Amino acid sequence: MIRILVACGNGIATSTVVASKIKGFLVSKGVQAETTQTKLMEVPGKIQDYDLLVTTGEFSGQTKGVPYVKGMPLLTGIGAEQTLNEIYDITQKK
Amino acid sequence: MTVDLVIDKNLLLPRLKFHTQNEALTYLADQLYKQGKVKAEYRAAILKREDEYPTGLPSTKPAVAIPHADYNLVNETSLAVGTLEQPISFHNMEDVKSTLDVEIIIMMAISEPHGQVEMLQRIVSLIQNEELRKKILDATTSDQLQQLITPILLTNELKEN
Numbered sequence: 001m002i003r004i005l006v007a008c009g010n011g012i013a014t015s016t017v018v019a020s021k022i023k024g025f026l027v028s029k030g031v032q033a034e035t036t037q038t039k040l041m042e043v044p045g046k047i048q049d050y051d052l053l054v055t056t057g058e059f060s061g062q063t064k065g066v067p068y069v070k071g072m073p074l075l076t077g078i079g080a081e082q083t084l085n086e087i088y089d090i091t092q093k094k
Numbered sequence: 095m096t097v098d099l100v101i102d103k104n105l106l107l108p109r110l111k112f113h114t115q116n117e118a119l120t121y122l123a124d125q126l127y128k129q130g131k132v133k134a135e136y137r138a139a140i141l142k143r144e145d146e147y148p149t150g151l152p153s154t155k156p157a158v159a160i161p162h163a164d165y166n167l168v169n170e171t172s173l174a175v176g177t178l179e180q181p182i183s184f185h186n187m188e189d190v191k192s193t194l195d196v197e198i199i200i201m202m203a204i205s206e207p208h209g210q211v212e213m214l215q216r217i218v219s220l221i222q223n224e225e226l227r228k229k230i231l232d233a234t235t236s237d238q239l240q241q242l243i244t245p246i247l248l249t250n251e252l253k254e255n
Contacts, residue, residue, distance in 0.1 A: 009147030013162050013204060014187075017214045040147065057147050058190045072188040076153050077222035 002026070002033040002091045005050040006071065007059065011039040014056040018071040022054065025084045031091050051094050052087065099213055099247045102129055105174040106239035115182055119144060119161055122174045122201045131172040132203050139163035140201070148185030151221060156197035156231045158221050159184045168205040171213065173247075175200050175239060177231050197231055213247070220246045 004022060008015035019035040026033045038046055040057050047053055047066050054071040067090045073079035105125055112118040123137035140163045150159045181195035200217060204210050220226060226242065233239045 009143065009149075010162075010164065012165060013202060013210075013214060014160075016211050017218050020211050020215065057187055070188060072152065075218055075221065076151055077218075078153065 003050045004035045004052045006035050006054045007038050007040045007043050008056040011037045018056055018074045021074045052090050101173055103236040103240055106236040107176040108233050108239055109179045110176045111179050118182055122176050126174050126203050131170050133167045136167040139167050148187050148190050150184030150186050150194040150196055152186055154224055156227050157194045158198045159196045160200050162202040165204050168203045171205045172203045216247050
């Protein structure tokens with residue numbers, strides 16, 4: 001099971017959309033994954049328990065070696081496929 | 095749970111004339127308050143939140159901002175949509191040091207922390223539709239805005255990107 005931390009400003013609005021798109025995509029690829037939504041400011045305290053971080057706001061903190069993918073393309077649609085493939089590749093390396 | 099969201103025409107506001115982000119956000123938040131959708135503190139929360147976590151979305155013209163604030167200040171899930179006669183500078187959600195010329199503001203008042211996935215996805219499908227964004231910007235009346243936006247929010251078939 002791949003654990004994905006999805007963060008946005010309040011952990012409610014944009015991360016909901018992004019988490020749902022990631023889950024839908026990974027299910028279609030047969031990848032077992034669970035997403036957890038959080039606030040950007042809570043990422044540093046949680047990141048070590050996850051395999052991947054995806055954010056819709058700017059995150060400039062340390063990811064402690066955890067791979068980090070910017071989720072904005074999943075909101076705007078611009079470059080969304082590339083972002084999903086990047087996420088898929090990370091799940092396959094795990 | 096129903097996910098259909100009927101937007102009050104009073105919250106669809108074309109061709110607004112504002113010069114600053116604060117003026118525009120204050121006006122839209124006040125309209126939500128007048129319609130009873132949010133609590134009095136929502137306006138201050140929107141302004142603070144935009145300052146801390148900007149909501150300008152990088153896209154082709156016309157660009158969109160999606161200001162929103164804490165769900166516990168919302169009485170009833172709703173949207174206020176304003177189009178701007180002149181673009182207003184918003185910070186980019188993804189790169190807060192850069193700014194975007196925003197022409198459409200979709201203020202999201204979300205009353206539940208979860209369970210609004212579909213509605214949010216519908217708003218996102220609107221944001222991803224460049225042609226629709228242009229039509230929204232061209233609309234001159236609340237009726238026109240309603241005709242453009244309502245089908246997106248009521249549709250039963252979600253468009254995947």
